[in-house]
Amino acid sequence: DIICVVNLQHNCLDSQCTDIHQKLVRQEWIDTSRTQATVKHQSTLNFFLNVYSIHNYNHIQHIVPDMLRDM
Numbered sequence: 001d002i003i004c005v006v007n008l009q010h011n012c013l014d015s016q017c018t019d020i021h022q023k024l025v026r027q028e029w030i031d032t033s034r035t036q037a038t039v040k041h042q043s044t045l046n047f048f049l050n051v052y053s054i055h056n057y058n059h060i061q062h063i064v065p066d067m068l069r070d071m
Helices: none
Strands: 008-010 019-027 030-040 047-049
Touching: none
Parallel strands: none
Antiparallel strands: 008 047, 019 030
16 A cells, blocks of 8 residues: 655765766657757665655654654
8 A cells, every 4th residue: 555655866966976978859759969968877775855745744754764853
């Protein structure tokens, strides 16, 4: 059963995601001459958890370790 939804954001700074590639921008399923910078994320467990989510705080507070609540 799903209890609640949480918001996780990948932490690129601590994960050292610095590998940037250029990829072609597509329009109407066709590659254009324009490019867009994209980041190749490292496979790590470094994420930010939005613990101040108003709707789910009652559920989220139970899974956050005590040492992280005092930060």
